[in-house]
Amino acid sequence: MSRMVRFHHPEQGARLGLLSEDEASVTDLTVQQPDVFATMATWLATDDPVQAVQTVSRSATPIPLSAVELLSPIEVQELWGAGVTYERSKVARMEESESGGNFYDLVYVAERPEIFFKATPYRVVPPGKPVRIRRDSTWDVPEPELTLVVSATGKIVGYTVGNDMSSRSIEGQNPLYLPQAKTWDGCASVGPAIRVFDEAVNLKDLTIRLVIERAGAVVFDESISTGRMRRTAEELVGFLFREATFPDGVFLMTGTGIVPPDSFTLQSGDVVHITIGDAGTLTNPVA
Numbered sequence: 067m068s069r070m071v072r073f074h075h076p077e078q079g080a081r082l083g084l085l086s087e088d089e090a091s092v093t094d095l096t097v098q099q100p101d102v103f104a105t106m107a108t109w110l111a112t113d114d115p116v117q118a119v120q121t122v123s124r125s126a127t128p129i130p131l132s133a134v135e136l137l138s139p140i141e142v143q144e145l146w147g148a149g150v151t152y153e154r155s156k157v158a159r160m161e162e163s164e165s166g167g168n169f170y171d172l173v174y175v176a177e178r179p180e181i182f183f184k185a186t187p188y189r190v191v192p193p194g195k196p197v198r199i200r201r202d203s204t205w206d207v208p209e210p211e212l213t214l215v216v217s218a219t220g221k222i223v224g225y226t227v228g229n230d231m232s233s234r235s236i237e238g239q240n241p242l243y244l245p246q247a248k249t250w251d252g253c254a255s256v257g258p259a260i261r262v263f264d265e266a267v268n269l270k271d272l273t274i275r276l277v278i279e280r281a282g283a284v285v286f287d288e289s290i291s292t293g294r295m296r297r298t299a300e301e302l303v304g305f306l307f308r309e310a311t312f313p314d315g316v317f318l319m320t321g322t323g324i325v326p327p328d329s330f331t332l333q334s335g336d337v338v339h340i341t342i343g344d345a346g347t348l349t350n351p352v353a
Contacts (some may be wrong), residue, residue: 067087067264067265067344068084068119068120068262068264069085069201069259069260069261069262069344069345069346070082070083070084070085070095070119070139070224070259070260070262071083071084071085071092071136071137071257071259071260072136072137072139072141073092073134073135073136073137074134074137074156075129075133075137076133076134076187077084077095077194078096080105080137080141080306081094081095081096081097081103081112081134082094082095082096082103082105082109083095083096083129084119084122084124085131085259085346086131087166088130089131089196089346090130090131091128091129091130091131091193092128092129092131092134092341093122093124093126093128093129094126094129095119095122096122097126098122099122099124101116103117103118103122104345105141105142106139106140106141106143106302106314106315107142107143107313107314107315108225109315110215110216110217110218110314110315111141111217111218111241111313111315113219114219114345115217115223115262116223116224116262116263116264117223119262119264127262129319135192136192136193136194136257136258137192137257138187138190138191138192138193138255138256138257139215139226139256139257139259139297140187140190140256140315140317141187141314142187142314143187143312143314143315143316143317144183144185144186144187144317145184145185145186145187145190145228145254145256145314145316145317145318145319146181146182146183146184146306146316146317146318146319147181147182147183147184147211147230147248147304147318147319147321148179148180148181148182148302148319148320148321149173149179149180149181149182149296149321149335150173150174150179150180150321151179151295151296151297151302151321151323152290152295152296152318152321152322152323153174153248153294153323155295161323162340167213170239174296178305179297179301179302179305181302181305181318182244182245182248183249184230184248184249184253184254184319185244185249185253185254188251189249189250189251189252189253189254189271190254190255190256191252191254191255191350192255192257193255193257193258193348193349193350194349195255195351195352196252196349196350196351196352196353197229197231197252197253197254197255197338197350197351197352198231198250198251198252198253198352198353199233199333199334199352199353200233200236200250201275202236203233203235203247204235204330204331205233205234205235205238205331206231206233206234206235206331207231207232207234207325207326207330207331208229208230208231208232208276208278208332208338208340209214209229209230209231209232209319209321209322209324209325209339210227210228210229210274210276210322210324210342211228211229211230211274211319211320211321211322212225212227212228212231212269212272212274212292212295212299212319212320212342212343213225213227213228213256213317213318213319213320214299214302214303214317214318214319214320215260215317216303216306216312216315216317216318217315218311218313218314218315218336220303220304220305220307220312222263222299222300223262223263224231224260224261224262224263225260225261225267225269225272225342225343225345225346226256226257226258226259226260226261226317226342226345227256227257227258227340227341227342227345227346227348228254228255228256228317228319228340228348229254229256229338229340229348229350230253230254230319230322231249231252231253231254231256232247232248233246233247234247234331234350237250252353254319255348255350256317256348257346257348258345258346258347258348259345259346260345261343261345262342263333267343268301269292269298270291270292270293270295270298271291271292271293272290272291272292272342272343273290273337273341273343274289274290274291274292274323274324274341274342274343275287275289275339275340275341275342276288276289276324276337276338276339276340277338277339277340277341278326278332278336278337278338279336279337279339280333280335280336280337281335282349285330286326286330286338288324289324290323290324292320294323295320295321295323297320299320302318302320303318306318328343332352333352334352334353335352336351336352337349337350337351337352338350338351338352
């Protein structure tokens with residue numbers, strides 16, 4: 067099993083590496099094959115990114131994880147999202163809508179999925195750094211999402227953990243407000259590791275868990291299987307790549323099946339933990 071991370075070395079800058087099984091160290095990939103692993107973009111632009119990972123040496127001297135800083139795997143890539151891919155998301159969208167939500171029911175069963183632009187790299191925060199809630203929003207939630215890592219040629223090469231922060235109050239006012247309900251500074255986080263598909267991975271058999279802490283106490287804890295997702299990963303990527311190219315690769319959030327109750331809203335100081343499969347746990351405080 068290979069888990070790739072992007073990290074900052076105090077002397078060498080941003081690098082790509084493989085996380086050890088015990089998550090205590092990283093093996094530097096950039097020093098081994100700088101033409102392939104110079105950046106996330108150069109890796110995702112290769113003909114076969116998965117094969118490139120399979121051919122690197124695991125015997126290089128590891129670097130203690132405590133000596134580096136984990137970065138978001140997103141470097142110059144765009145972050146996109148998919149909506150209404152789980153029944154729970156469909157129901158939540160319909161319930162919050164002030165203008166009637168039957169169109170959410172229709173898109174849930176339609177051939178064409180809902181796909182939207184989520185964020186530029188500038189607005190995606192690294193693991194451990196604060197995500198934000200909007201000042202002009204009164205109802206805010208994290209959305210834990212399986213996030214696909216896709217090469218320049220449209221091949222799914224791995225997955226990671228995504229936190230799609232959302233303003234339900236703005237989204238519910240009018241569906242045309244979706245960009246404001248989804249995109250602002252600190253509106254998403256991705257990481258910590260990319261689970262590379264160097265062996266068979268069933269994307270319909272992963273567990274997504276969301277835990278929210280407030281003042282040191284757990285106030286929300288729920289899990290769901292990706293098997294509950296109505297659409298396949300290949301289907302979503304296929305629609306994303308229709309009439310659009312991504313020469314540096316792209317990250318695609320695949321929607322959420324976990325929605326906190328209507329009485330819940332995030333507060334500054336909360337801590338969000340999202341765990342998906344072998345990609346690890348993405349933790350972010352809330353600002």
